[in-house]
Amino acid sequence: MVIYGLNTTPLRTEPLLGVPCPSCATPNKLQVSIAGRYAHAYWIPFFPFGKIATASCTHCGLSLQGKALPEAAQEQARDLKKQTSLPLWTWSGMGLLAAGLLWASIAGRHHAQAEAGYLAAPHPGDIYTVRANDKATDYSLLKVVDVKGKTVDVVANEYQIDNSHPLDELNSPAKYSKTPYPLTQFELQIMKNKGQLTSVDRPEE
Ligand SMILES: [Zn+2]
Incomplete structure (x- = not known):
């Protein structure tokens, strides 16, 4: 059985100034968090798969994601998403795979050379x-x-x-x-x- 799917990892959180909470109306209690999403196989991160913005209120606990974010927060969330890059480790699996293929190709070439030598x-x-x-x-x-x-x-x-x-x-x-x-x-x-x-x-x- 191959176990694979998507995981998320928190990247950064910033206050959403000037935007009142749409639920409790408290000002300056909203914050926006950017999480990185990545594909994993057997829990080894393989490649990044986009970013998710979540707005949450530290006063009432409201949590909104993506398009559900308050209108006034959309732009700030978009900017923050753009400024936040996914860490390199989300490519670990691809790195391992590339290293494995490289090793196999070097070993294969070495073996083919040895065989050609034996035959000659x-x-x-x-x-x-x-x-x-x-x-x-x-x-x-x-x-x-x-x-x-x-x-x-x-x-x-x-x-x-x-x-x-x-x-x-x-x-x-x-x-x-x-x-x-x-x-x-x-x-x-x-x-x-x-x-x-x-x-x-x-x-x-
Ligand atoms: Zn609230």
């Missing part, structure tokens, strides 16, 4: 996650057993599973074929470009 300079023990084509949802593994110049010898895993990260489940020696076959770096690059080779892992690192 293969080591025995490297494991390629592969599938029949870029639409297939069944994945299997190829393990590099030897590197000879621009060619690697791989053994194919004899299982495939419906999981794009099959490493944990399939990577045990008994599950691989005993018969290696060669693949050139060019072929591997084509498989990667076609979405057949989806991941390169170097388990000892």
